[in-house]
Amino acid sequence: MKLHCKPVAAAIRAALVTGTFAVLAAPVMAQEDAARLDRVEVTGSRIKKAEIEGQTPVSVITREQLEKTGLTSVADIVQQLTGSGSSLNTKFNSSGNFGFPSDGSGVGAGSATVDLRHLSSRRVLVLVDGIRWVNESSASGVSSSVDLNTIPVAIIERIEVLEDGASSIYGSDAIAGVVNIITRRTFEGTQASVYYGEYEEGGDTKSGEISFGGAGDNFSFFLSASSTEQDGIDSNRVEQAAFPVPGTGVALGSSFTPNGRFIFVDPNTGIEQDITTPNGQFFPGGPSYPGDFIGFTGANRFNFAEFNLLQTPSERKSVFGQARFYFDNGVSWYVRTLYNQRESLNRAAPEPISLGPGSGNSYADNALISASNPFNPFGFDLISSGPGANLIFIGRRPVEGGPRRFFQDVDTWYFATGLEGAFELGDRSFIWDLNYARSKNEADQTNFGSYNIRRIALALGPIENCNADPNCVPLDIFSGPGSITPEMLAYIQPIVRDRSENNLQLFSANLTGDLFELPAGPLSFAAGYEHRVQDGFYLPDALTVAGEYNGVPSLPTFGKYDVDEYFAEFNIPVYANEGSQLDLSAAARYSDYSTSGGDTTGKFGFRWQFGDQFVFRGSIAEGFRAPSIGELFGSAARNDIDIDDPCLIGIDGSQPTANCSAFGVPTGATQTNSQISVTTGGNPNLLPETSDSYSLGFVFSPEFGTNSAWSEKFDIEFTYYNHELEGAIQAVDAQTQLDLCVANGVSSPFCQGITRASTGVIDSFNNRLQNFGQIETDGYDLDFFWTLPETDLGQLKVSWQNTIVNDYRAVDDLGTPQPQAVGFEVNDSGIPEWTSNLSLDWSYGDFTAGWRLRHISDLEETCGRATQFSVCPDPVNNRNHIGSTSYHDLQLGWRAPWFDGTQLTLGVNNVTSKLPPICLSCSLNGYDASNYDLPAGRFVYARAEVKF
Structure with a gap:
């Protein structure tokens, strides 16, 4: 198979090979008083060393912060990060309305995913304890995204989010970043909690969990069981969702x-x-x-x-356990297992x-x-x-x-086991681990x-x-x-x-330590090997396969591939004195896929620290994403998309925008249905998509803001990011393709795959996946963290996190711009220019209080079919302004003296009962469910937690 080797990867490929074998084959140089390496692994690096922390921009959501959101879904929490983009959640009610997306993933109620930098959930790698998690199966397709509802909040210690390219560290899918969910490992005693929350319009959520753990001389364990039940909310409960398009009636x-x-x-x-x-x-x-x-x-x-x-109803039940056994030789053995069941419905x-x-x-x-x-x-x-x-x-x-x-019935099984240990070679300490994981996500839909x-x-x-x-x-x-x-x-x-299934099996081996001493410190490394086998299938009902299903037709999908990967990573201290330290990092990974051949990716980075106040950091990273099972092997299916046919009289009575007699459209032909059926499906000729990612930023902790009269700690973090994708696996926007076909005539390449019946209506529209062209986006993160000194009135902490998207541009192979852009709402997905989260947290003895402001800047959209109605404010330019939106959340907490750690919490999300701005082009419920809260009023919740 052909080997793809890109410039950065080529530059350090020799380091990957020689660095790995130098460690395994040759003794290292001795050093006196060598300290044992701290076993700290930070998301974004495989080198286990405390000094590595801070080299890459990683956001950490602690367990305490998880509980302060008042949310019971991992996805709902992560989707509120300012760097998150549009992705599926339980506010989408889509299975029966649209059919099959072009990537073969299907759409299932109850599923929830995460998108970073508006690059799609397919380009985000989800890890659990540093190990890749199984992709979802929606019962209607084979997805390349992870359903975060398969991971219960009860087992989470913290969530680390890396919003930077990391393919050279973790492999395929990490183009936009990594979400690493760290589970609770050390826990003593028993904890039980109950939770209840409800919107003004109904849709209550009930949750309960119990956890217990302990440790002995040579073992530790943690067990948890949880259940979450979310009721549905009918669309007719809210005026803007009760009609196909708000303000137009029927x-x-x-x-x-x-x-x-x-x-x-x-x-x-x-x-x-x-x-x-x-x-x-x-x-x-x-x-x-x-x-x-x-x-x-x-x-x-x-x-x-x-x-x-x-809101779609769902019920999730989960059991999780992990144990760790310690042996006298310093080796530990761990076992982790999880079973998660989801029952959900959409209508x-x-x-x-x-x-x-x-x-x-x-x-x-x-x-x-x-x-x-x-x-x-x-x-x-x-x-x-x-x-x-x-x-x-x-x-x-x-x-x-x-x-x-x-009705969906989704089961997730996960088992992982491995050995971890350390050894001395000369006077150097090295840490190693061997890991095996097997997981399955299977879904039935009735x-x-x-x-x-x-x-x-x-x-x-x-x-x-x-x-x-x-x-x-x-x-x-x-x-x-x-x-x-x-x-x-x-x-x-x-x-x-219908049935579908995704399976993942992997083995990995890793080694990390210090190779030798440089004038500025030890040169550290990590190296390893990983083997993965991934397979999946989608099996529609026999009626559907026979072509007798009146709904959205589809054919079965079956696929499998395996991959072998080798990686090496180095941290190179270049310069160090009492006031400054400069470290360089380099990494490379070679991946050999049974479907698409070999690919090598590389990454260079630097971290320059000036005293205790300022860190300057940046990176250049190559990335790639191999086509998934659904994208490669997805069979022909149908997706019903809201498209305005410029050749036909619109359903609102608007006249055709073009003379289409050359296309065989008779005069006076009418578009009777706003949804046009397009044929979607995989493409076995797809190549991996590749990317270049750049980041540059700083962390500033000024001395005048540390342990002063006005500040105990004050930090400013700034990061510039840029992602450039080539050969992105995507389908051309169907509306854009049809418009360009009509505008450029019958012989236009945009007309390929589009045919019409004798009545003038479109009777076939091929919209399959391709290596699309280019996607480029860049922007800024600017965050402030301020801890005020403790006084007689308690202590106040302030955090203000902001993401500004400077540009987002996608073009197809012919250089035609696609409609998605910064400040625009397209296809139920908008890219706000500015998103911001401001939090104030106060503590006083056993009492806590918090206020959070979530802000989304304004967007614009086309009025779509509502152009002829007064609800469209600018019919001449076919534009609707979607105003900026802010949500306010409040929470009160009290740590009671009962037992040892009883916590009572009361909160209100969306205190002002803010309605989301009306979206005229959105397919359902009159608003963008990926960016805004439900139009169901305040959400009031209470949690009681007891530890003993």
Whole structure:
């Protein structure tokens, strides 16, 4: 296989090889009075040495800080970091509405991920105790992201977040950074806690946990069990979420209505009809044509939003344990194991039945509604394709079958074991470890409320075909809500079951210590080897595989790969005196993938300390991310995306923006459905995406702010970051591709994969993954930490953390800019220019209090389909301003004298009951669920914790 070797990696590749074998094969130089290395491993370096801390910008969330958030999900906590981007959480209710994203990951309710620097959760590596965690399976795909809801808060000692490229240290996926979750190891006694929280609009969360641990002369252990239950909140509880687009009523609702929408050419008159029956009216004997039918208008559209969920219900249960045994020779053996179960639900409006060209299914595309069907009111055949074709579109929402409900049952298993020890070679101390881990994430999804499109077509077709099937019941979609009887439903409504699984198995060996003494100090190193095997599959229901599923079609996915990796890292002291010290760091990793071959990445860094007050640091790092199982092997599936077709009359009545006769679009053709089906799926020809990351910054702890009258400790941290990705694995933005196709004509390369039916509607749209082009982003972190001196009134601590995104730019292979940019909301995801967290924490004896301000700067978006409505403030430029938003959180705590460490906590998040700004382009619930709190009012919570 081809070896990819980049400049920085090439420069230090010799160091990787010679440094590793020098340690293993040759004795080191003796030094008198050599001190034993401290066993401190900091995220961002494999060298276990206390002096390494501070070389890279790492944010640490302590257990105390975790509890002060009032949140029960790791993802919800990490997503509030200022450097976090848009990622999935339990405020998304998406499984049944959109289908399959292009990366093959699927979408499952109850899952929650983390994004750093707005580079996607796929480019963040999640570790637990320094070891890679298994990726999620959503029951609808094979993901390359970690579901943080598989890791209970109860077992966490702290979370370390490195927002810097770290592929040379940890391997693939660490392009945007690393989240390292450190579990609780040393614990004496028993701790139990209960938690209850609730929004003003409902959706309560209940949690309980019990932990205990102990230690003897040669062992220690920690055990924990926890349960968290989160109730759902209906979208119709909140005004801005109760309609498809806030401020437009049902005018931008769905064409798929309980009364049906029927567009066809009457063969008797040659006139095109676009008709329905009056809203909510049921015709027991069937409607008469044309007398009982009326013209379809915006007032007849269906409000699907009220069936959705603002917050998806879920229940998580977890058991975790770890033990460590110490032997006389200095070797220790550890064992860690976890089982986590999640049961979750999301819900969508009753599944629509679409018939006619461009419906996205061969049975629907070629439907024949026969005149012999006893419920056909028109007296003639409605034919979708072939000779005599006259059917353009039928949309019927069978409310009789109830809403779609997607139940997920997700199990995560994790086992890890290993040996750690130290040895002397000459007068040098070296630390080694051997690790083995095996983990599995498996998910089952059961879908109620969907339909069998083959049986629908049979039940609508010629009566003799239906009679040939003894189970077939002729179907009535014409007589209004209530026309589909239980017998009809029993024939066309199945239960759909899907499964998916992700497995990870790894072995690693590491060695760290001092090689020899330099004038400025010892040259330290770490070196190691890791072998990983990753496999996964997605198996949709047999009905789906057969092409009979009326919902979003997909095919199975199976894949496996293995990787061998070797790395070396060095810390090189260059200069040191009483007032200054300069250290350089270098690292390289070689990774050999069974799917994409070899790749070498390197990293250079420096840390220059001036006295006790100032540290200047920076790094240059190469990164890469190998394509995942879903991205490589994901089979063809469908994703229904909100796209405005510039060739068609909009559903809001807006006229086409282009003359598309060259594309075969007839004059007056209408876009009946705002969601256009695009074909997604993996690409076996994908190459690894590569990156260059740069960081430069300082830590300033001024002497005048240390142990002075006004300050006990005062720190300022500043970091500039820049990430540049080449060959990013991504799909082209579908709206952008369609707009450029229309603008540049039929021969445009942007039109490849886009075809239209004779009616003018798009009937195929290929939107598969590719090595995309370039993504570049840069910005600044500026943080202040101030601890005031303790007085008779207690002690106050202040922290103010800020991220400013200077630029975000993505272009495809042809150099075409994609729509995502700083200050803009696109596809339910916005990149604020400035995010800020300001916290004040006060303590006085047994009492504590805290106030936190979370700020998100303003954004802009297109008004989308709402351009014609007054809710769009700038219809001329098609722009809506999403104002800046600030949330205030309060918390009070009291350490009671009972037992030894009883803690009572009461808190309120979003004290002012701030509603998120209205988003007109967002797909569900009228706001961006990745950036803002739920529009459900204040969240009040209480926690009681007892230790004994």
